[in-house]
Amino acid sequence: MKVCVIGGAGYIGSHAVVELVKEGHEVVVVDNLSTGTKDSVDPKAKFYFADITHKEELNQVFDLECSIKPFDAVLHFAAKIVVNDSVYRPLEYYHNNVEGVRIMLEVMVNHKIKNVIFSSTAAVYGDAKQGICREDDLCAPINPYGETKLASERMIQWVAKAHDLNYCIFRYFNVAGAHQSLKIGLLRDNLTHIIPITVQAGLKIRDAVTIFGDTYPTKDGTCIRDYIHVSDLADAHVLGMKHIVEKNESILLNLGSSTGYSVKEVVEEVSKHLDVKVLMGEPREGDPAMLIASSSKAKEVLGWSVKRSLADIIQTDIDFRRKHEKTPR
Ligand SMILES: NC(=O)c1ccc[n+]([C@@H]2O[C@H](COP(=O)([O-])OP(=O)(O)OC[C@H]3O[C@@H](n4cnc5c(N)ncnc54)[C@H](O)[C@@H]3O)[C@@H](O)[C@H]2O)c1
Numbered sequence: 329m330k331v332c333v334i335g336g337a338g339y340i341g342s343h344a345v346v347e348l349v350k351e352g353h354e355v356v357v358v359d360n361l362s363t364g365t366k367d368s369v370d371p372k373a374k375f376y377f378a379d380i381t382h383k384e385e386l387n388q389v390f391d392l393e394c395s396i397k398p399f400d401a402v403l404h405f406a407a408k409i410v411v412n413d414s415v416y417r418p419l420e421y422y423h424n425n426v427e428g429v430r431i432m433l434e435v436m437v438n439h440k441i442k443n444v445i446f447s448s449t450a451a452v453y454g455d456a457k458q459g460i461c462r463e464d465d466l467c468a469p470i471n472p473y474g475e476t477k478l479a480s481e482r483m484i485q486w487v488a489k490a491h492d493l494n495y496c497i498f499r500y501f502n503v504a505g506a507h508q509s510l511k512i513g514l515l516r517d518n519l520t521h522i523i524p525i526t527v528q529a530g531l532k533i534r535d536a537v538t539i540f541g542d543t544y545p546t547k548d549g550t551c552i553r554d555y556i557h558v559s560d561l562a563d564a565h566v567l568g569m570k571h572i573v574e575k576n577e578s579i580l581l582n583l584g585s586s587t588g589y590s591v592k593e594v595v596e597e598v599s600k601h602l603d604v605k606v607l608m609g610e611p612r613e614g615d616p617a618m619l620i621a622s623s624s625k626a627k628e629v630l631g632w633s634v635k636r637s638l639a640d641i642i643q644t645d646i647d648f649r650r651k652h653e654k655t656p657r
Pocket of ligand 1: 334335336337338339340341358359360361362363364365378379380381404405406407408409424428447448449450499500501502503504
């Protein structure tokens, strides 16, 4: 298939591109390199520098590419993703995440492209009181980031109804780890994810990791989350795309491991390999005690489940950071 990967120079998008190329698909990447890097893009993919909030830029790519051969599907990874930042800059998040999706859909409809794969998030569930999230649970985001993702999901669903479009919406849980080649992984300033932060503390790239709160109603008092290896996620995209194209239907699925680990357990797992300094901090506002995916639907519909464990996630992140980040050692 010929596919357009918007945001394919970013962390998750670049892993999806590798898998799509490996499966023999013809891949065109569109990215404005706001957080991604061109070096992360598989050299077998074609690259266009363009911002999807500028309709004429995206249109040009689609006009050119579709005149050669139309896209069978478009994958969207191009979002701003820092939850805390979204609280202080909601307009930027709505503009990039929601307006970007609106323009993408308009360009797709105008070019008669029938399939879209969209990266959504567990943040759409909000403060999930029961802790285990199912796809038909009530969605009530508690920050602008989650709101922009839910608004995008709903826009895609309405447009699909009106314009004969199939969608595959994936709600990811906590994504981490690096590609086994160690060529791509999560590299960025101001990391907010617990695994890379703990690994950086272990590698002395930062002083310490802070655990925010140990009085939650969980087994050890720290928050419980569901971690998924980025390559497992990439595999799901290849399957999801094939499914909606071949079956001509739409799907919405959680992608997680269905297993929860506490922040303390994550830190302990990293500490098996590295000496990590740990600080205790106050609980953060809006952090639910437990967020775990029910992933039975992804297994049922796509035959997909995670192949990589928390230990694999941590090992690949350590190996990747040892290779790519400057450590004082
Ligand atoms: N990382 C996670 O843990 C996580 C969890 C849940 C959902 N998601 C979703 O997965 C997707 C990818 O996340 P990521 O972690 O790879 O983020 P990322 O920042 O690494 O990647 C986003 C990519 O999109 C590009 N981009 C952003 N805005 C653009 C625009 N207007 N035009 C063109 N390109 C643009 C960036 O340059 C970057 O290459 C996002 O939609 C995010 O909401 C991520």
